[in-house]
Amino acid sequence: MILAGEASGDMHGANLARALQELNPQVQLLGMGSSLMAAAGVELAFDVTELSTVGFAEAIKSIKTLKRILQQLGDLMDQEKPDVIVLIDYPGFNMEVAKAAKARGIPLVYYFSPTAWAWGRGRAKKVASLVTRVASVLPFEADVYREAGADVEFVGHPLLDIVKPKLSKEEFYQQWNLDSQKPIVGLLPGSRRQEIKSLLPILLETAKRIKEKIPQTQFLLPLAHTVDRREIEAQIREKGLEIIVIEGQTYELMTVSDIIVVASGTATLEAACLGTPMIIVYQVSFSTWLLGKILIKVPYIGMPNIIAGKEIAPEFIQYDAQPEQISSRVIDFLEHPEKLELVRAELQEVRKRLGGEGAVKRTAQLVLDVGRVK
Secondary structure, three states, X not given: OEEEXXXXXXXXXXXXXXXXXXXXXXXXXXXXXXXHHHHOOOEEEEEOOOOOOOHHHHHHOOHHHHHHHHHHHHHHHXXXXXXXXXXXXXXXXXXXXXXXXXXXXXXXXXXXXXXXHHHOOHHHHHHHHHOOEEEEOOHHHHHHHHHOOOOEEEOOOOHHHHOOOOOOHHHHHHHOOOOOOOOEEEEEOOOOHHHHHHHHHHHHHHHHHHHHHOOOOEEEEEEOOOOOHHHHHHHXXXXXXXXXXXXXXXXXXXXXXXXXXXXXXXHHHHHHXXXXXXXXXXXXXXXXXHHXXXXXXXXXXXXXHHHHOOOOOOEEEHHHOOHHHHHHHHHHHHHOHHHHHHHHHHHHHHHHOOOOXXXXXXXXXXXXXXXXXX
16 A cells, blocks of 8 residues: 655656566555556556645644545455555654554555654654654665664665656757756746745745846746636736746756746755755645644755755745745846856755665565564
8 A cells, every 4th residue: 555645756656566576477456645656557546736834724624524534544454464564754644654554563664754854753653663664765864864763774765766858858848949058947846736836926926026136038838737728827827928848857957947936845855866956835724834834853855955954955944935935036047057067066965865776676575574573
């Protein structure tokens, strides 16, 4: 059983599902996810496309639905008696699943486990008390869980396997009629509805200001499979902007972009793997932001900065996420290409720290090994 609660988890669950089937063609897969996991052969007991939320306050709106799903998952565990359950990210919900599974004696693997290094090591101890094995994607994360008493294996980051453009830059330029001699800026507002609501207007106003200063700039916006194209295009038209909305070619988009403005999340690490300079933005409700300020133990929000131990990608978070400030920084980078080159060199170092390729296959083998031991 594979359980994911949002777009990035759906992607990682789908890749894991394919790797499991390659290693064991007889494996039966069911769980919770969205279209990517379904396409990869996972029988979805629950489609979570509408559930993805951001932050503490925002998640409250889904509590009743999540409680119902949790109850139904318990019934499904009793009925199907899975050999192993893989939890992917989504900690608020998946930790409750872990309690239910442990009570039933079902082995658990946590893949993209709760960020104990950010929230405090008490969270690592909770995971260690419930989960059979942690498949850690970051080396410093593995150390934290090991110190907390978890059985942990550093598998490396699966993005190194996944983030591979299918088209060359030249092919992509031709497909979308782009001019390689003019600046290209990618706008990535995220994959959750809450992110689109809060960040898309900021990114569009940012684009408008960049266009006023550097008129030849070309803008690209990738469409997450969880987002309605009509909603995005309506807001673009309202702003009077020319932005190419692209579906299914995010890595190509990142590769050709001189710089991207990106919502904090998986996309920042994807960009790091490709060496794409970025500016990281984020906004949540006031209560979520305030709790985060109190509880989060790291100085940065963007994973490339956390891994590097310094700010190599400028961050504009909460009240600092203002179009005037963001556009000014983008314009500075575009007008000084040598600064972009320095960032690209720093991102290569971040990539090296993520481990080697093969993480998905290593995780799949770990899952099969745990599932065989009752």
